[in-house]
Amino acid sequence: MSPRNGLDLHTVLQAAAEMADSQGLDEITLASLAQKLDIKSPSLYNHVNGLPGLRKKLAVYGLDQLLDVMTRAAVGQSGAAAVHAISEAYISFARTHPGLYDATLRAPDAADTEIQKVGGDIVDLAVRVLHAYDLKGDAAIHVVRGLRSLLHGFASLEQRGGFGLLLDLDVSFRLLIDTFLAGIEAMKQNSETIAKPEL
Amino acid sequence: MSPRNGLDLHTVLQAAAEMADSQGLDEITLASLAQKLDIKSPSLYNHVNGLPGLRKKLAVYGLDQLLDVMTRAAVGQSGAAAVHAISEAYISFARTHPGLYDATLRAPDAADTEIQKVGGDIVDLAVRVLHAYDLKGDAAIHVVRGLRSLLHGFASLEQRGGFGLLLDLDVSFRLLIDTFLAGIEAMKQNSETIAKPEL
DNA sequence: TTATATTAACTAATGATATTAGTTTTATCA
């Protein structure tokens, strides 16, 4: 295929992801990555458009994996169980791949087409999973925004050690999802009985 | 006071915060900050322990302000209104000071005493505000963790352009808080009638 | 008022980094 058998992009991203997970996203420099790959740093420009380009590709690489684990967690599940399943998959990914997860959210340009694409796929998955809650009109989008906020917020704070260690984090997490789902049900009741609550 | 009338730490942090808000946290370099302050970059070491020291002090500076606006929003409020008040204050701070807000969460060392202190004060405020919900035992801590996750997640995703622009973000946000509060009420009902739901 | 001590500024130097330009090597394909 290629006129020369060097590294391929996947190898580069895999190495970068490993570095990010073990040492933190900010420790990835072209110099350190090149050293890990046994090449000189300018050679990386054959695979990636400088440091910003690497960060962007790493973000897409991470989002692809996140979508994958969430999708697989969702199959065969429905209703509350499905929401829990994708949520656990999300948080588990963030825990197992802290640096890569970080990369998905610190992309140089969030408006990038490729990133929007995968991000949209994840949102679509969430919409499908929440379909069982039979949300009318805009409500589905609002609820997906809420679920994303909660998942990302929990993952991010946990990663940064923002929570004390007094209480089991898994309990907090499951309770948070349950509370959110109970809230959706309760709000639905309200909107059926009363026209407009107070919002 | 001082044997020489140079800059003081507050001026340095104020300038850094302005830079962070207008250009992003990562654009703060000792070189660029020094230029803004009309000094040479090594002079900054008289005020701050290098770049990591600057980032840490900026984090504390931001957390102090965040605690302040949240505290002031809470006075005279109670129950759901109080939760909404501190939540709006939180999100408003993140919107008005995107770079400084970022700094509060990307401190070099989250375990730092000073950061833990202010962070703890914010948690205490949230606990007091949620006191009206009469949560028993560990529940209060779990709920505060949940609220923080919501707030940070929403603020962070909004800042990174993670949400589409189809729907009003303020509506999503208020709905999210309402859903969470409705969930707390619903969960409370359950735990009163049933011994252990399924969790 | 004057001298001293303290502090904040400075210059100079070093090492690491990203990035660009231009060159060499090597595998594939005609």
Place this chain on the structure above:
DNA sequence: TGATAAAACTAATATCATTAGTTAATATAA
């Protein structure tokens, strides 16, 4: 076998953070 294309390389530059050592200014003590 030879041309091509891709991926490595070397060399060079600019920007940083950081350290060491120096100079200047000011509050306080004499």
